[in-house]
Amino acid sequence: MPHQQSSPPRLSPNSDTEDMSGMSRVLAPRLAYFAGVARTEHVTRAAHEMNVPQSTLSRAMARLEQDLGVDLFARHGRTVSLTPAGRTFLTSVERALAEIERAAEEVRADADPATGKVAFGFLHTMGAETVPGLLHAFREDHPRVRFSLVQNYGEAMLERLRAGELDLCLTSPVPDAPDLVARRLDEQKLRLVVPADHRLATRRRVRLAEASEETFVTLEPGYGLRRIVDSLCQEAGFRPRIAFEGEEAETLRGLVAAGLGVALLPPPTVPRPGVVELTVTAPRAVREIGVAWLADRPDTPPVAAFKKFLLSRRGNLLPT
Template identity: 90%
Template sequence: MVHQQRSGGRLSRTGDTRDTDDMSRLLAPRLAYFAGVARTEHVTRAAQEMEVPQSTLSRAMVRLEEDLGVDLFARHGRTVSLTPAGRAFLTSVERALAEIERAADEVRADADPATGKVAFGFLHTMGAETVPGLLHAFRADHPRIRFSLVQNYGEAMLEGLRAGELDLCLTSPVPDAPDLVARRLDEQKLRLVVPADHRLAGRRRIRLAEAADETFVTLEPGYGLRRITDDLCAQAGFRPRIAFEGEEAETLRGLVAAGLGVALLPPPPFPRPGVVELTVTAPRAAREIGVAWLAGHPDTPPVAAFKKFLLSKRGTLLPT
């Protein structure tokens, strides 16, 4: 099948091997010019309104028609009118330009120092108390800054940073990667959580080695707290016997309360009935909490302000 041939132009056949991306790069700079000429139906007037030389605008329209292989305008002296192909093209061009303008407005709004947006990720265990407290304190001085909040496990949040989906994240362990910047903010002690009727429930402190024969419930492999649990058990001289793996710490507490095992967990946001939480005296059971962001990535003013705020919380991020 052969498309309409433009006078003096090239034939464009279905199945043309020109790459779509190459065509987009050719056409994109001329779309606003085309819309301006189509709106005024006068090259001189359009050039004046867009503040570009008339010769530049005329050449751009000729090249646009040549690249498309169709006539977009019928010439009538100094005026022009759209051909049927031109009218069809204009509908799509106006839609594309409107979408570009909408996207530009959105990114400008997100970068606004007073009303912009921060994409912030954090661990599930920090969602009930720590993060709400941080946001409340930050917004006392920045009341109109908006947040896109994402709760996830550490590795997923680091991938979110790399993909440009997150600006900052609170995570543990503190990452050490060449493409990321991370700063330690605080430390959170871990406790051995046992059922309320467990043989160890009357204790206040315990060496982790004393739990070597217990059945554990843990987070799934890939979670930072799972790696810490495995490492601490190894330091205590045993490999944990795992009965259940989950995705959220409070679910694990529920499993412990049901008598299905014991778990190494950070303190709960609220007391949980049915369990007893024991201080681990050896090995030292704690996890570091840090903030991370993508190296070399420029911050918008809202992100810079929130990053500065988080860094000011070193040593005071978590309740004592």
């Protein structure tokens, strides 16, 4: 008895959501064929234009109609014409194919070595001076590379990195996670910021333990700088009393200037009136700045070029 080839399972037009996903997988390879036949209204001509055998095209159209359960074409010898169902289907197919083409053009453009795009995240404290300086220097050799810039706190950036929304991010502390690659680039001194009329304001240097009785203003929990501040205070032998928690370093400086507490912060872009910034001699008050990216994710040429540029700036990342 000859072997009978089994046919692939048919999907009902009334399938549920899971079956609709399966329907998409079944129909997708045939959509361009369908649009070609619909455009020419001639299977032979369409096959020639798309450089596929006529028999392949004919079988694909027959299978498409069978899977949908409707007639898309009316046959007239060697020519065909769309049925009302075929015209309805063609409108959505052309829209879907145009969207696919647009997406393909977009990803090709983003990967172009000369004009591609880099999705780059960085901390708020690096937005005023550090990042603009880096981008200016990089674009001296890559003048047409485009950037999508995201400012956020460290954990939020790492989440977006894992979600594929960022290619690279500058963050602190330098993350240590199996799904990420991170490289230390530089370190930034933290200063004790006090009001201009504070008892310590006449000093240039201070041990952090001397501020153990002060009220602190800090970033919110979850921010990398907050974890560093908590750790430094613990190393100095005390747990800080927190009066205000914020999301941005310059806002905290404003709170200090208003006499609402003291803060451990990186240097400002420009001096802020109403505060004095003291060097902390003990413990060593610094935060490491690093660049991170997703492990095992291939780089487009512009991302690879910018990554190489950042790594070349080790020890020279931050403005002096």
